[in-house]
Amino acid sequence: MPKAYSDQEKEYIRKRLKEEAAKCLAQYGIKRTTVDEIVHRVKIPKGTFYLFYHSKEMLLFEVILEQHDLIEEKLWKEISTIAPKDFNAEKLTDIIVGFYQMAGEMPILKLLNSGEIELLARKLPPQVLEEHLGHDNAMVDRLFASFPIKNNVDTRALSAAFRAIYFSTLHKEEIGEEHYEEGLRLMVVGLINQLL
DSSP: OOOOOOHHHHHHHHHHHHHHHHHHHHHHHHHHOOHHHHHHHHTOOHHHHHHHOSSHHHHHHHHHHHHHHHHHHHHHHHHHTSOGGGOOHHHHHHHHHHHHHHHHHSHHHHGGGGTHHHHHHHTSOHHHHHHHHHHHHHHHHHHHHTSOOOTTOOHHHHHHHHHHHHHHHTTHHHHOGGGHHHHHHHHHHHHHHHHO
């Protein structure tokens, strides 16, 4: 019978699982990170892991989402500091390009360029991925509501386009690192011009 944990212990174990999962992701990637390694680092029985997460993939996805949410929040804070009278396409482009550059440098998110994100996505319940997509769409809606956009803009299509640009950051080498930053800026400028 599994041990009963207090709320404080549960919070501590969940925190430690995420910390060690993040370290394992950075060291081993998704495929080679194992539940055995994580529980060994946290010093809990393997059965306890499954009291908190149904699978390794759910834990890893939560860790990745926390990094994702962190950079989204930074993006939102930067955009919300622009005074309406100072708002222009160039400032918005600078902020969004900076967002993509920051995301591309985050250790956990850098791992995703190996194709392992597809492996992770295949092992997650479809409703988890749909919920994440809904979260992304809500974030884009929140951003779009904060500045003047053209009438009849398909925000879902633009949201998908911004997501596609993000996925391009995972393939810098294949695209060509020498001119990648210029290409990134051109893509963002193109979307901003369609938006404003």
